[in-house]
Amino acid sequence: MRYALGIDLGGTKIAAALVAETGQVCTPVRTCPTRAHDGPSEILDDIASLARTVLADAKNLPAPCAIGLGSAGVIDPERGTVISATDAITDWTGTRLADGIAERLADVLPAITVQVENDVDAHAAGEAWKGAAAGAHCAAMIAVGTGVGGAVILDGEPLRSRNHFAGEIGHLPIPGADDIACTCGITGHLEALGAGPSQVRVYHARGGDRSLTTAIDVHRAAGAGDELAAQVIADSARAVGTAVAALVTVLDPDVVVIGGGMLGAGPTWFDPMVAAARAQLVPLVRDIPIVPATLGSHAAIVGAARAAFIASERTAND
Amino acid sequence: MRYALGIDLGGTKIAAALVAETGQVCTPVRTCPTRAHDGPSEILDDIASLARTVLADAKNLPAPCAIGLGSAGVIDPERGTVISATDAITDWTGTRLADGIAERLADVLPAITVQVENDVDAHAAGEAWKGAAAGAHCAAMIAVGTGVGGAVILDGEPLRSRNHFAGEIGHLPIPGADDIACTCGITGHLEALGAGPSQVRVYHARGGDRSLTTAIDVHRAAGAGDELAAQVIADSARAVGTAVAALVTVLDPDVVVIGGGMLGAGPTWFDPMVAAARAQLVPLVRDIPIVPATLGSHAAIVGAARAAFIASERTAND
Numbered sequence: 001m002r003y004a005l006g007i008d009l010g011g012t013k014i015a016a017a018l019v020a021e022t023g024q025v026c027t028p029v030r031t032c033p034t035r036a037h038d039g040p041s042e043i044l045d046d047i048a049s050l051a052r053t054v055l056a057d058a059k060n061l062p063a064p065c066a067i068g069l070g071s072a073g074v075i076d077p078e079r080g081t082v083i084s085a086t087d088a089i090t091d092w093t094g095t096r097l098a099d100g101i102a103e104r105l106a107d108v109l110p111a112i113t114v115q116v117e118n119d120v121d122a123h124a125a126g127e128a129w130k131g132a133a134a135g136a137h138c139a140a141m142i143a144v145g146t147g148v149g150g151a152v153i154l155d156g157e158p159l160r161s162r163n164h165f166a167g168e169i170g171h172l173p174i175p176g177a178d179d180i181a182c183t184c185g186i187t188g189h190l191e192a193l194g195a196g197p198s199q200v201r202v203y204h205a206r207g208g209d210r211s212l213t214t215a216i217d218v219h220r221a222a223g224a225g226d227e228l229a230a231q232v233i234a235d236s237a238r239a240v241g242t243a244v245a246a247l248v249t250v251l252d253p254d255v256v257v258i259g260g261g262m263l264g265a266g267p268t269w270f271d272p273m274v275a276a277a278r279a280q281l282v283p284l285v286r287d288i289p290i291v292p293a294t295l296g297s298h299a300a301i302v303g304a305a306r307a308a309f310i311a312s313e314r315t316a317n318d
Numbered sequence: 319m320r321y322a323l324g325i326d327l328g329g330t331k332i333a334a335a336l337v338a339e340t341g342q343v344c345t346p347v348r349t350c351p352t353r354a355h356d357g358p359s360e361i362l363d364d365i366a367s368l369a370r371t372v373l374a375d376a377k378n379l380p381a382p383c384a385i386g387l388g389s390a391g392v393i394d395p396e397r398g399t400v401i402s403a404t405d406a407i408t409d410w411t412g413t414r415l416a417d418g419i420a421e422r423l424a425d426v427l428p429a430i431t432v433q434v435e436n437d438v439d440a441h442a443a444g445e446a447w448k449g450a451a452a453g454a455h456c457a458a459m460i461a462v463g464t465g466v467g468g469a470v471i472l473d474g475e476p477l478r479s480r481n482h483f484a485g486e487i488g489h490l491p492i493p494g495a496d497d498i499a500c501t502c503g504i505t506g507h508l509e510a511l512g513a514g515p516s517q518v519r520v521y522h523a524r525g526g527d528r529s530l531t532t533a534i535d536v537h538r539a540a541g542a543g544d545e546l547a548a549q550v551i552a553d554s555a556r557a558v559g560t561a562v563a564a565l566v567t568v569l570d571p572d573v574v575v576i577g578g579g580m581l582g583a584g585p586t587w588f589d590p591m592v593a594a595a596r597a598q599l600v601p602l603v604r605d606i607p608i609v610p611a612t613l614g615s616h617a618a619i620v621g622a623a624r625a626a627f628i629a630s631e632r633t634a635n636d
Binding site for chain 1: 401504570
């Protein structure tokens with residue numbers, strides 16, 4: 001049995017565990033806060049420190065054959081570097097993640113392969129391995145939370161593309177978002193209407209109660225009879241459903257997995273989102289499974305480990 | 319040197335030629351009309367007859383190792399059958415194309431591999447082999463004519479998908495088409511706004527001159543100062559450009575190829591289409607090459623031959 005160290009690096013915390021090639025998480029999931037504004041070097045130090053904790057937890061198991069890391073930002077998986085990123089993590093663009101981690105662990109894991117993936121790609125790879133899309137040849141994912149991310153998984157791996165941008169569905173032009181600015185500055189994108197904070201912004205822009213400041217507040221108000229809030233949520237659900245229809249029209253995947261914090265809103269958001277998708281799909285593809293993610297917070301750790309196993313095999317075959 | 323017989327079956331004519339594995343078309347392109355409403359068996363007879371003509375043209379060359387056919391309709395390339403089709407060809411759904419052709423040519427090409435692809439997939443495969451997208455790892459195509467078709471080519475082959483529907487971009491939900499019915503019956507799809515006949519319908523619906531009956535008429539009127547016609551063309555160009563942006567956001571391909579009869583409209587349609595695409599793309603992918611198809615009417619013959627070579631190699635390796 002081989003093992004890989006899976007690491008999930010998010011904007012607020014880092015999580016890691018040892019994963020067997022069966023997909024089983026074999027050690028406790030260890031976490032530490034992400035020092036998002038202290039600089040990349042400090043974050044790499046924390047990752048290495050967390051990895052040592054996991055290795056200590058796994059002292060009775062064989063050493064990992066590879067390390068997998070899912071990270072925020074547009075990632076070059078061949079070089080293990082950050083191509084571009086928002087300022088959620090200071091100075092993240094340009095960070096040499098694979099080399100930085102390998103160097104810091106060279107004493108305990110000499111010459112180890114470190115495979116880096118975008119965090120949503122890692123999340124989706126986990127779901128396509130052991131979660132809601134297990135066994136799919138092609139799985140598409142939309143993750144709706146503070147932003148809208150996406151991923152396309154082909155035969156277990158994120159779709160490799162020219163600018164490492166494939167699946168970035170948050171920037172899909174979408175009907176109904178025409179006059180709303182996205183976080184990227186362009187109007188009309190899915191994220192401008194679909195993401196949690198976008199729902200709050202749209203609710204305020206349409207004259208809603210300014211004392212409500214989170215998507216959870218808006219959903220609660222809708223439940224209590226606030227018709228404007230209900231309309232904003234319906235528009236958001238429809239926008240994400242339209243993006244599902246777009247993904248299915250372009251890719252015809254085996255399954256579309258929906259992840260991210262918006263899942264917490266439950267059927268009042270999920271059901272109309274699915275209905276909007278199906279209403280826009282031709283009969284041949286209308287029955288596409290559209291399912292919630294099932295691996296929860298472990299998905300990116302498991303998916304990063306999957307990527308590490310695949311990279312390790314590729315290295316061995318070269 | 320190996321050769322394959324490439325065949326392009328459209329709604330109005332069938333075309334065929336022998337193609338070398340260099341991509342060169344080695345015989346005259348032979349054509350005959352498609353007897354679209356006489357039944358599938360008659361069409362298969364005509365294809366076989368046309369194939370025999372090409373074989374006679376190529377009597378001094380080695381026999382083809384395989385046959386490739388691009389056909390209208392949703393095609394199952396593993397079985398060589400028509401999964402679904404419009405009534406442009408009567409009773410086309412369910413036709414066993416690969417078997418029907420192989421049986422009819424068994425005396426001259428016994429046990430030959432017949433690889434069938436969707437016609438736009440074949441067109442795109444040709445462009446990705448020897449045309450506008452030559453050498454691309456991932457190429458996306460949009461073909462705008464009497465309908466709007468599309469294709470995704472990965473490493474030379476059409477993207478294989480669950481329902482053989484990948485790339486059917488005509489049914490992409492698109493801003494601005496919200497109230498216009500698509501040929502599939504659903505409102506809001508690209509084809510409802512982007513295709514040639516759609517431009518005429520939209521022009522009439524907005525009060526345009528009813529004596530204009532073709533997209534060419536509308537483009538000519540726009541050139542002569544008809545502002546409504548110019549607006550309809552601008553909306554169509556913007557819709558197709560938005561679909562390009564959607565393709566790039568989902569797939570991040572190396573290149574997007576635009577084909578189909580609408581190319582004949584020239585820069586008054588092409589340039590605003592490209593501008594609309596770039597305006598909706600984030601900087602990382604904004605410079606994506608968006609180029610016209612270059613192989614012209616030979617593209618589907620060449621692409622079908624490419625698919626035949628690949629299928630033949632796969633059969634040999636099994």
